[in-house]
Amino acid sequence: MDNNFLQKIVSLAKRRGFIYPGSEIYGGLANSWDYGPLGVELKNNIKQLWWKKFVHQREDIVGIDAALIMNPKVWEASGHLENFTDPLVECRKCHERFKADQVAGTDCPSCNAKKSLTVPKSFNLMFKTFIGPAEESSNIAYFRPETAQAMFVDFKNVLDTSRKKLPFGIAQIGKAFRNEITPGNFIFRTREFEQMEIEYFIAPPQSDQEWQEVFEHWRKAMLSWIKNDLKLDPKKVHELEVPEKERAHYSKRTIDFEFEFPFGIKELYGLAYRGDFDLKNHEQASGQNTKYKDPETQKEFWPHVIEPTWGVDRSVLAVLVNSYEEIDGKVKLKLPKKLSPYKAAVFPLLGNKPELINLARKIYLDLREVFLVAWDERGNIGGRYASQDEIGTPFCVTVDFQSLEDKTATVRERDSALQDRVKIEVLPEYLQKKING
């Protein structure tokens, strides 16, 4: 795979309304992207499936939806103010900045000025803003660089109101912001993105084996999500044990789940053991007790944390890349059925026969009660199939003259292109079974 392939994805995404360049009528804004009508459906389907699997279907996990802008003391306690930095060098001539580890020597890679690069300086990746009208240092706040911290800051409130006992987790889906130095590769690395994160709290382990077992549980759960829900090709998924010197400041062990993107093998998700770093620091910084009291022994302690974390936008990109197929110049997007924006499309065989349109319209409206359905009455049936294949619609339902006689319709399946004649009255159940099966 190569960047030519990525360009095909970018162009399909734009052409069919999945993802557009952000602020396009003003010439765009570098590395900002807007999800269009189909993109928002795909992204929401991913988030809803994740929430169902990891929150609704588990007794040991509850969700929150916290504010994006938190008290700046949070970022002092979490270590982000001090450690969430990249060493940068700057060209004295053109003032472009580069990650120190990505340039060799002191010549500017951009304007080629000789010996123009400065010594590396730390650059904090958090987006700064001011609360209220006065731009004073006392009003500085930050857009959260990860959703995780809210789960620690709200830990006591969640504990008191949900009455969960260890081990249990807090989940959140939401936006995070990072002033990345080298954003790029479409929606892979942007400055505004979404995360799905779980902080899973366990009693302080008495042995390495204790936390390793929980870590292993989450490793398998993440792999199951990747293979069974996103249905990514297992051959293109790799696990990387992150060496100590490359781990985040809080992590005692990290695994990166990587995917073969068109631009190389890159991080998709992460899994980290954070120890008791966060709750302990928040107690020390806030002066509030963030400990858990064991209901049996009445002993108080800071739970330890295993953190599985998923990027929403990287999930979207991986699914698009994995699903894209092109045969004889025709694109077929083999999205997992549950994730497809439209679950079905309904067509009257001819767009100028009111009796066909009326029956097809009724089927369309009935199916819309169950899931999102597309309607198309333009051109020939082959063209309509091709158009739905391109956006990943798993089923097309065609109403023809036989339908008026025997109350059946043709159901054509995207991947096999096979057709089935199905009784109209059982269509919703028929399709639902195939989508969930």
Ligand code: GAP
């Ligand atoms: N709370 C831990 C944490 O934030 P991370 O590895 O920095 O860990 C988690 O981020 C996930 O968020 C990544 O695995 C990736 O999927 C996604 N992510 C991180 N930075 C991103 C960016 N600039 N653009 C898009 N997704 C990003």
